[in-house]
Amino acid sequence: MSERRQELEKLHRSLVVPGEEICVIEEFVPGEGAYVLNGVVRSGVVGRVFLDWIQRRVSVINPVGKPRIPRRGSTVYGVVTALLREDLVLVKVFADERLRRYNGMYTGFLHVSQASDKPARSILEVVKPGDVIRARIVNAKHPFQLNIKLGNSGVVAALCSKCGAPLYRVPGQQPLVCLRCGSKENRKIATGYIYVKKGR
Template sequence: MPGEELSVIEEFTTGEGTYEFNGTVYSSVVGKAFYDMINRKVNSIGFKKPGILSLKKSKYVLGIVVGIKEDSAIINIQSLEDKSLVTTLSGYIHISQISSKYLNTISDAMRVGDIIRAKPINYIIPVPLTIKQRDLGVISAKCSICGSPLQRQDEEHLKCPDCGNIETRKLAFTVKKGGN
């Protein structure tokens, strides 16, 4: 349990899931203590979360862009493939994982409020995501001027049917059923 005493610092140093306070090593997560006798480290290995186990089996995730930084976008993962999550997982997309083309800013590829389809790169929290593949990217977006749903114009442009605004995104391409 978090706060449980695992050893004194003279016996074992801190490892994953542990911290040291006044010469004593404590657990920082709910899990099982593991004593590395060779490296003289104590680790507290956290129990796996069901969302992370499901994430490892999923091919893609659906999420909402909730923040844009200089070199990354923050994503709230809402579902794994077509299965909704009980609680959202936190994820992010680094600018290098958006496209093989050069981007001036992340806003050239996605904006806050966009719904995206992405692929997990790793299974740690926050989950690193990629949208480099052709079938990954923005699947739904709203106009940044009037808030109306945007419609696909071509491979990377969306047009607002109400105000005529044209915006650029890294769009996901889907294979339509029925031969189109």
């Protein structure tokens, strides 16, 4: 219990993105900005987690301030939603560089040539559907062409394609690893990738 409590306390004020798992319904009920799906409480917005230990309620509060309209050169966050071709994925852009959620979604496309410095035959060697990415917009008009080679861009959160658990970055090692099933997967990882394995 106390170990889990420590884990939960670490969640307080941490930044989460839509769909991210926070806890299970037996621990906290969902309040503002959160929802429950199959017993798991997830964030519905980009924001910071607030745990109310008295009422056993978890809320996700959006950072204040309005996001600007995305334009060429903007850094944005998006979710990879579909593989369109071997070399192209569809991205739903949802927040600006400070993780302020846009009103509505913008459509983005990420081509393998904009995703990897190394020759990659498939875009799936770099990103996969379900990944949350930080990207730079390279064209002027919506729908946006995205680039994850520039700056500190890349995947900021990825889930195991076999079992759906988070993939962890192990400092000093290359592939991401699933702590649940042991699967190893490659991504183009951004600075600030959120799942990092602590300890040795």
